[in-house]
Amino acid sequence: MIWNLDTGWLMMAIAAVAVLAMFFGAALNAIMREDGFGSIGNMVLFTVGFFAAIVIANSFGINLRDLKLAMAFGLGGAFATVSTMAMLKAAIAKI
Numbered sequence: 001m002i003w004n005l006d007t008g009w010l011m012m013a014i015a016a017v018a019v020l021a022m023f024f025g026a027a028l029n030a031i032m033r034e035d036g037f038g039s040i041g042n043m044v045l046f047t048v049g050f051f052a053a054i055v056i057a058n059s060f061g062i063n064l065r066d067l068k069l070a071m072a073f074g075l076g077g078a079f080a081t082v083s084t085m086a087m088l089k090a091a092i093a094k095i
Contacts, residue, residue, distance in 0.1 A: 017047050017051070017074075018043065018047050021042075021044075021050070024042065024046055025038075025042030025043035025045075026039045028042045032086070035090065036086065037085070037086075037089075042082060045078075045081050045082045045085055046078040046079075049078040049079070049081025049082065050074040050075065050077055050078040052077055053077020053080070054070060054073055054074050054077070056077070057073045
């Protein structure tokens with residue numbers, strides 16, 4: 001699905017996700033403070049996780065033509081990425 005997008009549409013999708021990720025990142029930074037990655041770091045993790053989850057779902061043959069299903073996979077991947085990285089950061093800080 002994502003590979004079939006024109007360059008302009010792909011750039012708009014990345015920009016839209018990055019803008020929404022900035023809002024989520026700022027909110028998460030206010031909640032997590034020093035346990036997080038800062039507003040920009042959270043934004044990058046959200047954006048990378050969103051598109052990585054969509055690419056991984058496509059590689060497993062899951063058809064994401066329905067936008068609701070694509071958003072569900074993307075948001076799940078974004079929050080899973082941020083959660084995993086926060087757990088790794090906490091584990092490293094414990095050591």
